[in-house]
Amino acid sequence: MVTPISGDHRMFFSWCQSCFNPESNSASNWKQRRLKFLKSMRDDLETRLAAINAAIDTIERQTREE
Secondary structure, eight states: OOOOOOHHHHHHHHHHGGGGOGGGOOHHHHHHHHHHHHHHHHHHHHHHHHHHHHHHHHHHHHHHHO
16 A cells, blocks of 8 residues: 655655755765755744644634623
8 A cells, every 4th residue: 555645754755855866966066955944944943833823713712702
């Protein structure tokens, strides 16, 4: 059985895919790809954190109203 790859793994593989391309192995290109990857990870984490904070706020508000 093949397990589907989650979004986070796809992001890693798309970033790492060019690691095997000898034409794109300069240090500058690698740093740019790494920076892009890390920023996309940060954006994803910020989105998840915002959703968690909203859920916490909702539950706290509901418990105060009881």
